[in-house]
Amino acid sequence: xxxxxxxxxTLLISLQSPALLGIGAVALxxxxxxxxxxxxxxxxxxxxxxxxxxxxxxLIAGDRFDVHPWLSILIGAVVVAVLAILLKKALVVVLxxxxxxxxxxxxxxxxxxxxxxxxLPSEIAAEQIMVYHPFLQMAPEARVEYVxxxxxxxxxxxxxxxxxxxxxxxxxxxxxxxxxxxIAAGAVAAxxxxxxxxxIIIPLAYSIVGVAAIFLGLQAALLSVGIPAASELNxxxxxxxxxxLVLVVLGWMWQLSFHRPVKVQQEPEEVRKGSxxx
Numbered sequence: 001x002x003x004x005x006x007x008x009x010t011l012l013i014s015l016q017s018p019a020l021l022g023i024g025a026v027a028l029x030x031x032x033x034x035x036x037x038x039x040x041x042x043x044x045x046x047x048x049x050x051x052x053x054x055x056x057x058x059l060i061a062g063d064r065f066d067v068h069p070w071l072s073i074l075i076g077a078v079v080v081a082v083l084a085i086l087l088k089k090a091l092v093v094v095l096x097x098x099x100x101x102x103x104x105x106x107x108x109x110x111x112x113x114x115x116x117x118x119x120l121p122s123e124i125a126a127e128q129i130m131v132y133h134p135f136l137q138m139a140p141e142a143r144v145e146y147v148x149x150x151x152x153x154x155x156x157x158x159x160x161x162x163x164x165x166x167x168x169x170x171x172x173x174x175x176x177x178x179x180x181x182x183i184a185a186g187a188v189a190a191x192x193x194x195x196x197x198x199x200i201i202i203p204l205a206y207s208i209v210g211v212a213a214i215f216l217g218l219q220a221a222l223l224s225v226g227i228p229a230a231s232e233l234n235x236x237x238x239x240x241x242x243x244x245l246v247l248v249v250l251g252w253m254w255q256l257s258f259h260r261p262v263k264v265q266q267e268p269e270e271v272r273k274g275s276x277x278x
Contacts, residue, residue, distance in 0.1 A: 002136065002233070003113035003135060005240065006135040006231065007168060008230070009219060009228055009231065010143040010144060012219065012223055020221070021221060025221070030210075030217075031210045031216075031217055032214065033045070034210030035210025035211055035214060036254055037255070038207065038209070038251075039202060046084040050083060051080065054080025055077040057076045057080065058077060061076065093194055096190065096198075096201060097190040099205040099209055100190035100205055100208075101190055105186060107182070108179050109172055112172060113168070136237075150166070151164075203255035203256055204248070207248045207252040210251055
């Protein structure tokens, strides 16, 4: 997890403070909603996700059928949002399975990035893949210079993101089979758990997404004021997984407690009959 946060920090640090602050604010709001109110606001969440996907699909369809972009975006967003609301229960289950399988794969990738040494130069030359340099072993300035170098010193954020993803893939590629197995195992376990205890597992999935968004939002917001939080935690990289787990459990327990059905105590049958006679 720590290596991923260092790479995210190195990517975001090239952005201007207003952009970082905007990303941080949006991510924090989304994270708090998912973390503490995912099950409560599931209808709104599904509608917004449907609207975003529908807008993207409408934009693509509009280009193909020569429809005005804004009209196609509006139609796509409304149609898919309505469908998402109508199919909310099924979509929530699918989303929970996808989240838990992604967590399984991301967890394995995090371990690979944090603890696996980079391949030998001879192996890299044989496979013709990019040399992987762990960011944990670099100073913050060296990380920025490295990303600039592998992105051919391009000023665009997209090129830096693409270069960083390629570099990360160079580390994961020797372990891609195991990573796919981890994702598949997570998906199978998620399907079984959702089938057995959906009311318990779905809040867990919401909490995981919420905490991940909160981490991203805090990282971006702190970078906007010049605080590289991930780099500052270098002597204590274990703190991040522990904090992530604690926050996930707290959000999970909060949603389970907050949405616990209230049991209405019924009066004994004799008392009810007596009141009706009166």
